[in-house]
Amino acid sequence: MTSRTSRRRPLRTGLAAGLASGTVLAALAVAGCAPSTATDGATSGDGGDAALAEPVVDKDFDLAALIAAAKQEGSVTVYDSTGDIKKVAEAFEAKYGIKTTGVKSDVGDTLEKMTREAQAKNVTIDLTLYENGPTLVGQLLPQKTVYTWIPADLADQVEAKNRNPLMVLSKANVWIYNPQVFPSGCPVDNLWDLTSPEWKGKVTLQDPLGKPNIVEWFNQMSSGYDEELRAAYKAETGEDLTTTEESAAHEWVKRLAKNQPVLTSADDDVSAAVAAPNQTEERIGLVSIAKFRDVKGKNYKMKVCDTLKPYVGYQYPKFAAIATGSTHPNAAKLFVHFVLTEEGITPEMGSGGISGNKSVPPSKNNPPGLTDWDKQLIRFDSAKLLADHRAAQPMQDHWRLNHH
Template structure:
């Protein structure tokens, strides 16, 4: 078992000592091979949204007073799985004169570190821009390791769907191909083509056991896209209904993908290189973050989104803003949250495109070649399934692991 696999499985389990009674209830009845409700007094029930983010009374909110209080605290440390957080922190410091440190860290490691810091009453991570919604809703929030908060002066710009928990940004993972090898366009036009024999050993992606949002995508497809996948299968195989003993079409697709000898990597950089590097001669399709399109010019990559792929060219994955409950810099954390809900603050995270959690912030101006309408062409996660995604995480990991072995 790889180190990344061990890490993700470990971080899906609560740390003893925090909300113990609730967590025992969460774990009761769980099995390795089937999803469970994982419900407890402090856990969101599967199928329900997480508690809405806190919003102060508008009459009590004073941005100038918040800035003054944050300056008295002196500093802030923010963890994120993207290296862009360093630029956001620099911009925050330049604007407010408050020392901000941005740290790139894998989401599973951030989960574990923040949980243990809360347990030890020794918090060094003041807040996080966090990409794993299921563990946020299933662990960090119910254990009161973090909380989510929306500044009252920006609350009207945050749609209700982006409040449980606070969604700061959506980025994209997209299916890509090499236009030099396929000058007439993407060689596949249906997601079921990727699991067929003609693409055996030619589909590249990060190992799902090391990238939580891929597993979450699998679960989101199971929970909200069963009919769309069945319709896509019918389109790929006219007159043929999907035959499966699995609970959902998504599970069947996941099993077929795992069994089709995909090229698994530990980073999107390797997926992009496997598809698009200058000397690449092997025809491949890859799943990468939209951020990898920033490498095209510097690395001379040939890469384009599979814009003809149905029913989606990829998926939107959310990034949430969460403040450590026991932070020693609560006002600085609130001010940083305010900052990333503005165009000025989130701009550095949107260098390769993205959609802000605030309707007042325009979508990032850059869009990967071949992707024209993010909302129509990409599958979007539904926050109401986050608690169920958490409950189903290990079962989906096991389904992948057993199918890929």
């Protein structure tokens, strides 16, 4: 490219300057200079080659009977990786009068807790809205810790590719920039720009070893988007990509890791580094679209890099899975039914998203610039989740080897 920074003032090198707080400054300063070491245990306890069980669909489904049975059970507990689950739980309880506990929990913690509870036959988590498809398909489902249930009255509204496991919501991670720092628009227009010397030490994202869907994104690019990455490289350089790596994605990941990206433990730190009100540094960051709530809440200055090729980010799925040993199975099923409706999933789409139910309209809160998810974002292929599970550790090792 083509990077617009070449037409602006010289880049400042003080990576920690201008952040929103001393805490973020310290986090970035440490993460930016040390190799990433976090791990989510993504490949422990592999379920092997067992065929994925078919979803349970009640042939004689009766919503009124399910509601009555769920009320008889009296309560339900659901784990999710976002705090929005508390709003969903409140809406469910208000609608059905069933005591509902929504717990925010990292996917790694949820995986460990549900596995241990199943082994101890002491299940307290009735179901989970779960964002790590590879460990769901590679561990929780084949080990029969959880199962997939689809309400028969809504089954036709869920595309076949999203039924096993059951996707209830698609969210997105996107590359952002600060329009106050870059008034002419996103300063990069090609993913390969982020691996260039000009952007060394100025790209920030969560540590891939601590955020499973980033590693999954790397693997999905490797298995399904090689052609697009090679075309983007040629558009950028005028030359075909030459690499000894197994895919264009592996080459891109290697180059990004070697380009001294600033790694954080949370998207909050990334958005602050890029978009905080007092921010003047030239940076690009990868964040969940949920961070766009800070545009109003914290007066952050951020926009989607909507001109970035071949994609401005990736969409990642959230799946519903019911604990096999749940003592509130009907309440858990009713909760799944609820989140497949517009009423139930809307609290999870306050900062954007697309329901797994195709009859539910997309969120009205998707950030400006993100107008066509199918064209602008890489989409994870559920058919490759088990392959992603097996490839997670090798990709983590690939990142770790190259991030110095």
